[in-house]
Amino acid sequence: MKYIQDYINTARFQLQDRVNSPYRYADADFVQGLDLAFDEAYRIRPDIFVNEATPDLTGKPLDITIVPAPRGYQMAFVYYMCGYVTLSDQEDTTDARAGAFLTKFISQLTQTAS
Amino acid sequence: MASPFDRLMETIRPHLPGAVDQAIRQELFPVCKTFFEESNVWTEDLDFTLPANTVTTEVLPYTGKIVRLISVTKDRAPVYNVTMTDTENGIIQFPYQSTAAGNYVCTVALTVSDPVSRDAFPIVPVDLVSKYWQTLMWGILSNMMAQPKKPYTDVSLASYYANKFNGSSSRAMQAQATGNTYGSQAWRFPQSFNNRRR
Numbered sequence: 087m088k089y090i091q092d093y094i095n096t097a098r099f100q101l102q103d104r105v106n107s108p109y110r111y112a113d114a115d116f117v118q119g120l121d122l123a124f125d126e127a128y129r130i131r132p133d134i135f136v137n138e139a140t141p142d143l144t145g146k147p148l149d150i151t152i153v154p155a156p157r158g159y160q161m162a163f164v165y166y167m168c169g170y171v172t173l174s175d176q177e178d179t180t181d182a183r184a185g186a187f188l189t190k191f192i193s194q195l196t197q198t199a200s
Numbered sequence: 201m202a203s204p205f206d207r208l209m210e211t212i213r214p215h216l217p218g219a220v221d222q223a224i225r226q227e228l229f230p231v232c233k234t235f236f237e238e239s240n241v242w243t244e245d246l247d248f249t250l251p252a253n254t255v256t257t258e259v260l261p262y263t264g265k266i267v268r269l270i271s272v273t274k275d276r277a278p279v280y281n282v283t284m285t286d287t288e289n290g291i292i293q294f295p296y297q298s299t300a301a302g303n304y305v306c307t308v309a310l311t312v313s314d315p316v317s318r319d320a321f322p323i324v325p326v327d328l329v330s331k332y333w334q335t336l337m338w339g340i341l342s343n344m345m346a347q348p349k350k351p352y353t354d355v356s357l358a359s360y361y362a363n364k365f366n367g368s369s370s371r372a373m374q375a376q377a378t379g380n381t382y383g384s385q386a387w388r389f390p391q392s393f394n395n396r397r398r
Contacts, residue, residue: 130349131350133219133220133223133226133347133350134220134223136220136222136223136225136226137222137226137320138222156220157220158218195351196349196350196351197351198217198218198351198352
């Protein structure tokens, strides 16, 4: 995974949202989740951002903008995107799944084997 | 061009799962600073002139920052009771003034200083990194593992590596003091009689 679009595609696969008629979650929502994932990661793991600015990905072209996620942590950012958009659902049944995604994000940032 | 720290970085990564390179490089600076401050292994000879009728002058190393003054010589003869009153600005103070200017050589111990190189490594002589990379690695491991709530946090291992770092720093200091010789005379004349330390 390299570009914003790669992250969105991976998140859509996790959420089974790959049929565009239209998509269940908009691209802009995923990008917003990705932006917030960096901010959350900064709070939990400030060492990842030593000499690195937190990126601003909102409004950038999806297929050419590189996501500066550190090596080994790409899936953590995808999990946060999934959890962020799933939380917006009104159905109570998705709350547990959203919580699982967000917990997975935190555990991947703080534990080696997670 | 390969950095002198390449071997250190390649070796340290498996010890710190989840750590990113820039965080490791960030810890490299304080570890180098502590190591060179304590060991005196990074030294440089600086030529300078003491102007007539003055007791202070200024020296500036080519790279690094001065930690302490090791010695001062004039025509290869030691000059006693010279002090460094300001290591930040390299101010050397003589106990006397002369009516004529004199040329001297001082040896100073150095440590790392800002700025760092373009790839964020501290600027250190290559041969010192080659010789002491393991010591520096132990220091970094200790500092990194002592950080709270990281995948690589391990307080007991941090203590273990701190002991290895401190022991190796002490051995480096001792080796430097004895001129890298084996079995040198350990006995020293009682230091209360050392004129140079007063």
